[in-house]
Structures are given as structure tokens and as C-alpha cells.
Amino acid sequence: MAGHQSENRYRVSAPVRLIADTRAQFRMDALExxxxxxxxxxxxxxxxxxxxxxxxxxxxxxxxxxxxxxxxKGMKTVLERPSGEVLHLLxxxxxxxxxxxxxxxxAPGSVIPPRAD
Numbered sequence: 001m002a003g004h005q006s007e008n009r010y011r012v013s014a015p016v017r018l019i020a021d022t023r024a025q026f027r028m029d030a031l032e033x034x035x036x037x038x039x040x041x042x043x044x045x046x047x048x049x050x051x052x053x054x055x056x057x058x059x060x061x062x063x064x065x066x067x068x069x070x071x072x073k074g075m076k077t078v079l080e081r082p083s084g085e086v087l088h089l090l091x092x093x094x095x096x097x098x099x100x101x102x103x104x105x106x107a108p109g110s111v112i113p114p115r116a117d
Contacts, residue, residue, distance in 0.1 A: 008043040008044060009042060009043070009045075010033065010045050011046040012029070012030055012045050012046070012048065012053070013047075014041040015051075015052065016053060017052070018052050018059030020056060023058045023059055026059075027062050030047070031057075033102040034070060037073075038074075040104070043074075043075060043076065044075060044076050045075045046077075046080050047063065047080065048081065049082045049083065052082065053083055054076070055086050061090055063079070064098065067098045076100055077098070077100065078099065079099045080103060081102065081103065082101065087103075
């Protein structure tokens, strides 16, 4: 997995299937890139979910872990272009408040802030 930084955002891409079978590798790669992002001074850690069309509870757990670790490093976690399935899972579990959500291609300053409730 490659990570890229633009301005104050460091971006990684999630796999097509973010499920039990793929979570270990994604977890390792994402947390390694999170450490790099912190060292560069990034303020946001974005997970691009454009190609992710399947997610299960273990995949959701990895996203929550990433959010927790990013917060500990002073960064906000943004989920870019999550599928309807991902959005539904976040809604059902009431975890959407943890993340900034961008449902369309990002434009400068277009991050939707996490809910305050």
C-alpha cells in the first residue's frame, strides 16, 4: 500500500475487500503509514475507500483502531468516498461520529466534520 501526502492530509487506500481475510495486512500497512504521517506533521489521515466494495465487522474494527491511533497523534481521520455499505455499517453501529466523511471527490476544504452528538 502506498501513502501520499498533499498539504496537511496523508492518504492511504483501503483494499477492495476490508474483511477478516485482509484486515491483518491492511492494519499493519495503515498503522505504519500513520506513523509516517505523524512524522510529516499531517493534520488529517485519510482512508480512501473508493474501491472498497465489501466490509465486515473486523474491517470496521480496523477503521476504528486507525481513528483512535490517529487521534492519539493529534490527527483527524477522514473516510474518502465510502460505499453505501460502509456508510450503512457506520450508521447502524453509530460510529459515523468518529470520522470526517467525504462522499464525493474531495475539493479543497470540503471535509465534512464529525458529528458533535
